[in-house]
Amino acid sequence: MKFSVLGPAGTFADAAAQKYLSLHPIDNIELDYHDTFDQVYQAVTPDGLGLLPLENQLDGFVLATLQRLQVADITEIGEVTVPVNFGLAGKVNHLIDIKRIYVQFKTEGQCQKLLTQLPNAQIITTSSNMISVEKLRDGQQGDAAIMPQSQLEETDFPFKLANVADQTDNNTRFIVFKKQPAMLENPTQPAEDETASFKSALFITPPTEEVGVLYQILSYFAKTHLNLVTIMSMPTRQKIGIYSFYIEISGTLKQKQILFETLQRMADVYTIHPLGIYAL
Template structure:
C-alpha cells in the first residue's frame, strides 16, 4: 500500500503524512513522494491513499488543490493540520546581498515581510520547499532560499535568518483521500456516537448564473441547521460568469442523514460533486 505525498522527504506534506499515520496507528505503508500536485493525484493506486494541502492559515486555500478536486473522482477520508514556519538561508554575507531567492509558490504568500526587505532580489518560484533548498545548494554566490525552519540546522550556508514567516502561529491543513468517487448515499446504520463530529466537502454548480442563486443554495443548509465553515467560488471554465461553489460542512454524526437528504434534494436543481464525509 502506498501513501502518495508531495515530496521530497522533509516537506511539510511529509510531516503531515507522518502525523496522520502515527495518529491513526497505520503501518505497513510506503510513503511515495512526487514533485507536483498532479503527479500525487495520478500516483494514487486503487488500494492506496494520497495527501494534498488544502488551506494555509496565512495564505488561504491552495488553488491548485481545489482545481484538482473540482474535477476529480475522490473520496476524502480525513484531514491533518501541521504547524509551519520558515527560515531563510543564502550564499551571502547579509540580507541586502541577495540577488536571487528561491521560494515555493505557496510559501511566498506566507513570508511577505522578509521578502519586502529585499525588493531588488529576483524571486524564483519553485514547486516544493525542498526544491528551493536543492536549487540553493546548486546555486551561486548571491543566491538564497526560504525553507522549512526544521531544515535550517541541517544546512551549511554562510547566512541564516530564522523564523521568517509573517507570524509564528501558522498552520497548513492537508486532506487525505482515496481515488474513488464519493457517493450521496443516505446512511442506513445508526451512528455509534451521535455527538461525534464530521466534516464534508463538495462542489455545487448552478445551471445558470442569476440573481439570488447563492442565497438559494445557502438556504438549503440554513433550514436544516447544517454549519457551513467554508464557501468559495471557483470558475467552471465553461463560460465566464458561471461558478462552482466549494463548500465545507461541519456537524455531528446525528446530522449526517440530514446532510445526505439535503444534498439529494439539491441534486434535482444543481450539479453536486461530493468529496466525502469523514469523522474528526
Template sequence: MKFSVLGPAGTFADAAARKYLTLHPIDNIDIDYRNTFDQVYEAVTPDGIGLLPIENQLDGFVLATLQRLQVADITEIGEVTVPVNFGLAGKVSRLDDIKRIFVQFKTEGQCQNLLAQLLNAEIITTSSNMISVEKLRDGQAGDAAIMPQSQLDVADFPFKLPNVADQTDNNTRFIIFKKQPAALKVPAQPVEDETVSFKSALFITPPTEEVGVLYQILSYFAKTHLNLVTIMSMPTRQKIGIYSFYIEISGTLKQRAILFETLSRMADSYTIHPLGIYAL
C-alpha cells in the same frame, strides 16, 4: 499500500502524512514521495491514499488543489493540520547581498514581509520547499532560499535568518483522500458515537447565474441547521459568469442522514459533486 505525498522527505506534506499515520495507524504502508502536487494525485493507486494541501492560515485556500478537486473523482477520508514556519539561508554574508531567492509557490504568500525587503533579488518559484533547498545547494554566490525552519537548523550555509514567516503561529491544513468517487448517500458502516463531529466537502454548481442563486443554495443548509464552515466560488471554465461553489459542512454524525437528504433534494436543481465525509 502507498501514501503519496509531496517530497522529498522533510516537506510539510511529509510532516502532515506522518502526523496522520500517528493519529490513524495503517499497517504495511509506505510513504511515496512525488515532485509536484499533480504527480501526487496521479500516483495514487486504487488501494492507496494521497495527501494534498487545502488551506494555509496566512495565504488562504490552495487554488491548485481546489481546481483538481473540482473535477476529480475522489473521496476525502480525513484531514490533518501541521504548524508551518520558515527560515532563510543563503550563500551570502548579509540580506542585501541576495541576488536570487528560491521560494515555494505557497511559501511566497506567507513570507511577504521578508520578500518586500529584497528589492533587488530575483524571486524564483519552486514546486516544493525541499526543492528550494536543493536549488540553493546547487546554486552560486548570491543565492538564497526560504525553507522549513527544521531544515534551517541543519543547513550548512554562511547566512541564516530564522522565523521569516509573516506570523509565527502559522498552520497548513491537508486533506487525505482515496481515488474513488464519493457517494451521495449515508455511508453503510455503523457509528458507535453519533456525537462525534464530521466534515463534508462538495462542489455545488447552479445551471445558470441569476439573482439570489447563492442565497437559495445557502438556505437549504440554514433550514436544516447544518453548519457551513467554508464557501468559495470557482469559475466552471465552461462559460463566463457561471460559478461553482466549494462548500465545507460540519456537524455531528447524527446529522449525516439530514445532510444527504438535503443534498438529494438539491440535486434536482443543481449539480452536486461530493468529495466525501469523515469524522474529525
C-alpha cells in the same frame, strides 16, 4: 500500500503524512514522494492514499488543490493540520547581498514581510520547499532560499535567518483521500457515536447565473441547521460568469443523514460533486 505526498522527505506534507499515520496507524504502508500536485494525484492507487495541502492560515486556500478537487473522483477520509514556519539561508554574508531567492509558490504568500526587504532580488518560484533547498545547493554566490525551519538547522550556508514567516503561529491543513468517487448516499456503517463531529466537502454548480443563486443554495443548509464552515467560488471554465461553489459543512453524526437528504434534494436543481464525509 502507498501513501502519496508532496516530497521529497522533509516537506510539511511529509510531516503531515507522518502525523496522520501516528493518529491513524496503517499496517504495511509506504510513503511515496512526488514533486507536483498532479503527480501526487496520479500516483494514488485504488488501494492507496493521497495527501494534498488545502488551506494555509496566512495565505488561504491552495488554488491548485481546489482545481484538482473540482474535477477529481476522490473521497476524502480525513484531514490533518501541522504547524509551519520558515527560515532563510543563502550564499551571502548579509541580507542585502541576495540577488536571487528561491521560494515555493505558497510559501511566498506567507513570507511577504521578508520579501519586501529584498526589492532588488529576483524571486524564482518553485513547486516544493525542498526543491528550493536543492536549487540553492546547486546555485551560485548571491543565491538564497526560503525553507522549512527544520531544514535551516541542517544547512551550512554562510547566512541564515530563522523565523521569517509573517507570523509564528502559522498552520497548514491537509486532506487525506482515496481515489474513488464519493457518493450522495449515506453508507451503512457500524453504530456510531451520534455526538461526534463530522466534516463534509463538496462542489455545487448552478445551471445558470442569476440574481440570488448563492442565497438559494445556502438556504437549503440554513433550513436544516447544517453549519457551513467554508465557501469559495471557483470558475467552471466552461463559460464566463458561471461558478462552482466549494463548500465545507460540519455537524454531528446525528445530522449526517439530514446532510445526505439535503444534497439529494439539491441534486434535482444543481450539479453536486461530493468529496466525502469524515469524522473529526
